[in-house]
Amino acid sequence: MRVDVTSAFDLTGKVALVTGGAHGIGFALGEALSLAGAKIAFNASSERSVTKGLKNYQDAGIAALGYACDITDEVAVAEMVDTITKELGTIDILVNNAGIISRLPMLEMPAADFKRVVDVDLSAQFIVAKAVLPGMMAKNAGKIINICSMMSELGRETVAGYAAAKGGLKMLTKNICAEFGSANIQCNGIGPGYIATQQTEPLRARQKDGTRHPFDAFILSKTPARRWGTTEDLQGPTVFLASAAADFINGHILYVDGGILASFGNMPGYK
Ligand code: NAP
Ligand code: GCO
Numbered sequence: 001m002r003v004d005v006t007s008a009f010d011l012t013g014k015v016a017l018v019t020g021g022a023h024g025i026g027f028a029l030g031e032a033l034s035l036a037g038a039k040i041a042f043n044a045s046s047e048r049s050v051t052k053g054l055k056n057y058q059d060a061g062i063a064a065l066g067y068a069c070d071i072t073d074e075v076a077v078a079e080m081v082d083t084i085t086k087e088l089g090t091i092d093i094l095v096n097n098a099g100i101i102s103r104l105p106m107l108e109m110p111a112a113d114f115k116r117v118v119d120v121d122l123s124a125q126f127i128v129a130k131a132v133l134p135g136m137m138a139k140n141a142g143k144i145i146n147i148c149s150m151m152s153e154l155g156r157e158t159v160a161g162y163a164a165a166k167g168g169l170k171m172l173t174k175n176i177c178a179e180f181g182s183a184n185i186q187c188n189g190i191g192p193g194y195i196a197t198q199q200t201e202p203l204r205a206r207q208k209d210g211t212r213h214p215f216d217a218f219i220l221s222k223t224p225a226r227r228w229g230t231t232e233d234l235q236g237p238t239v240f241l242a243s244a245a246a247d248f249i250n251g252h253i254l255y256v257d258g259g260i261l262a263s264f265g266n267m268p269g270y271k
Contacts (some may be wrong), residue, residue, distance in 0.1 A: 008245035012037030013086045016242065017081075019043040019071055019128055020098030021064075022053025024197040028231030029095050029238045031060055036239045038066040038093060041084045043071065045098070066172065071098050071124040074131075081131040090135040093242045096169075097147045098127040101199060103158045117161030120167045129176060133185070141184040143242045146173045148253050152191055153261055170253055177251030186250045188241045193257025194219045195229040204228070224264055225258030233258075 016033045020026040021042025030040045040057070042064055044050045050066035065087060069076035079143055084091060099121045102113045136142025151163040152170040169189065176187035194200060194235035203215040220226055237256050242245055255261050 003179045003245075007243070009239055009243045010037050010055075011093070011239070011242060013089060014038040014092040014242075015041065016093035016094040016095065017041045017084060017091045017128075017132065018097055020045075021095075022049045022066070023056060024199065025058055025192065025195060025231050025234060026095070026097040027053065027171065028235055029097060030057065030064060031062060032235035032239050033093065033095070033242060034062045034064065036243070038242070038264065040087050041067060041088055041091070041239065042096065043067050043069060043080065045070055071128055073118050074127050077124075077131050078125050081128075081135075085135060092131045092136070092137055092139070092141065093143045093145070093146045094129060094132045095147065095238065095242075096128055099147065099165075099199075101159060103162075103202070104123075105158055106160045106218070109160060114161040114164070118165045118168070121162060121165035122172065125169055126172060129172075129187070133176075133180060136185050137180070137183045140184050142183075143246075144176060144182075144185065144187040145238060145241050146170075146187070146189045148173070148189040148191040150193060150257060150260060151257075152189070152253060153255075170194065171252065175252040181250050184247075186241075186246060188246070188249060188251065189253035189255065189259075190234060190237055190241065191253050191255040192234055193223060193229050193255070193260045195231060195234070197231060200228075222263075223258045223260050224263050229256065229258055 018026050018030040021030045022044040023254040030042050044053050047068045050068045054066050067080045070082045081193045102117050146169050148169050149166040151166040155163050173189045205213050
């Protein structure tokens with residue numbers, strides 16, 4: 001049977017929830033899913049951020065609905081999902097995007113820091129997925145996309161909690177695949193490379209002497225594309241994984257990284 005490739009990417013009639021969707025990567029993914037036809041519900045950690053996010057969607061001509069809750073709060077998440085279901089319908093697509101990072105040498109990192117990052121970047125993704133799965137099971141269809149990271153595969157100095165969480169998120173993705181694939185629910189991950197957002201601003205910041213943070217040159221040297229990624233680079237891959245075109249893809253982490261994971265870098269001086 002020939003696949004109608006034009007309609008395979010159409011998300012018309014679908015309800016998508018994007019956590020952390022007020023700005024940054026989450027906003028870009030909500031925008032993309034909306035452009036593919038989905039109705040957008042986005043989450044943010046506060047009403048203030050929801051208000052900012054609503055303006056961002058409005059400026060983009062998108063009629064999104066915003067819901068404030070701390071995604072580590074299981075009761076609040078259940079209430080948010082219930083409200084979205086009543087106002088928009090059963091959630092068909094979940095993008096588990098919200099996340100934080102703490103950058104400190106491990107010996108200086110309080111255990112509370114480590115725990116909070118794991119709580120938000122891993123445990124909360126479990127909480128939100130667990131809240132939306134019953135609705136997906138009732139429809140015998142659903143898409144969960146977990147936003148992973150280079151740190152789902154690699155470590156680096158100062159990000160112990162973040163790497164532990166994102167590594168765990170890769171395995172949670174595979175576990176949801178294993179446990180719910182028979183209910184026609186596909187759970188995959190997107191692993192962005194280094195993307196120019198608020199979260200990575202400190203790694204690109206101008207120094208007192210006018211040069212950029214040394215990390216900027218480091219990342220450009222490690223990225224075969226020789227550039228930082230943009231949030232737009234993540235839009236097509238997300239629509240793809242949220243669509244019927246990816247119905248037989250499950251438990252996969254799609255790295256959108258300009259080639260970082262494929263290369264351990266070139267000799268100094270090589271372009
Ligand atoms: P960002 O600009 O810092 O945005 C993070 C979002 O998460 C914010 O919207 C924030 O909500 C939300 N959030 C944080 N804690 C929350 C909580 N407890 N409850 C609800 N929402 C919460 O980061 P970003 O660069 O867009 O990154 C988004 C995702 O991509 C994160 O999971 C990050 O780890 C991942 N990622 C980023 C990169 C990169 O290079 N930027 C690369 C790979 C993966 P508020 O708006 O309310 O603050
Ligand atoms: C860092 C960065 C990275 C990116 C991203 C890379 O401090 O190394 O913040 O962790 O956010 O996760 O994929």
